[in-house]
Amino acid sequence: MNDPEARPTNPHREHDELDLQGLERTSRRFGERISEGITRALVEQHDIDRLTARLISHVLGRAHGRASHLARFAREGDGQHEDLRKEYLQLIDREDVSPEAKELVCWLASHLIEEERKSGGLDQREPARQGDLDGIA
16 A cells, blocks of 8 residues: 555544644644745735645645645645645635634635646646655655
8 A cells, every 4th residue: 555545544534524633733843834935925925835835735635634635736746726625625614623724725725726827737746845845744
C-alpha cells in the first residue's frame, strides 16, 4: 500500500466524518508560515502565492485524510478545482469548524479561482523549493 490514494485515512473514523482535531493541530503547526503568506498578499495587494495555497490545502486536507483531493493538491500541486471545492465546502458550513479554518477556506478558494481564471486550469505542477514544504507527508 505505497499508493497514498489507496491508503485508509483513519481506520477508527467513519468514512464521512471529518478529522477536525487533525485540522486544528496541523493549522497550529503551519500557522506561522501561512500567516506570513497571507500578510505578504495583503501588503502587496495580490492573491496568496502557490506555496501558501498548498500549505493551506495541507491544513484543510487533514480534515479529509491523506487520500483527499486537498491533501493531493498540497503534496503535488495539482488538482481539479471542482474536486477541491467539494472538499473545502464541506468545512465552510459546519458550526464545529473554527472561524480561522473557515478563513483559510476563503483564502484557498480565492487563490484557486484566480489561478483558474488566469490559466484555465490547475494541472500545472510547480516544483517546490527545498524546505518550502518540509513536514508535509
